[in-house]
Amino acid sequence: MNSAILEHVNVTVSDPEKTADMLCDLFNWQIRWSGDSINGGRTIHVGAEGSYVALYSPKDAVGASGSSYENLGGLNHIAVVVKDLEDVESRVKTAGFSPVNHADYEPGRRFYFRDHDNIEYEVVAYDE
DSSP states (O other): OOOOOOOEEEEEOSOHHHHHHHHHHHHOOEEEEEEEEGGGEEEEEEEOSSOEEEEEEOSSOOOOOSOGGGSTTOOOOEEEEOSOHHHHHHHHHHTTOOOEEEEEETTEEEEEEEOTTOOEEEEEEEOO
């Protein structure tokens, strides 16, 4: 039996275009689709060939409530695997974000950062 493959995650953001531009710049991703979506909102799919992040913004946005790590159903972070961790960290800093929680672990290295909507990203590079 084949394993299931994660195709996408869908997150609510304040500005899908701004977040899509950021993700394209940081990870060399591309916009796969954009258009109107549920409840009068807008969605942009951004990612690579096999997977993507759906960036949804509702017509009438509601502010965030508390820490995702303390709310059932909260999105804690989005992890992205890269080949050159230092290059991506440099891009993250240039974009105005602060990399934190650097760690070496078996079998790789990682850091985290939060974007303009306070969404946490884990960036990881695995030893080859």
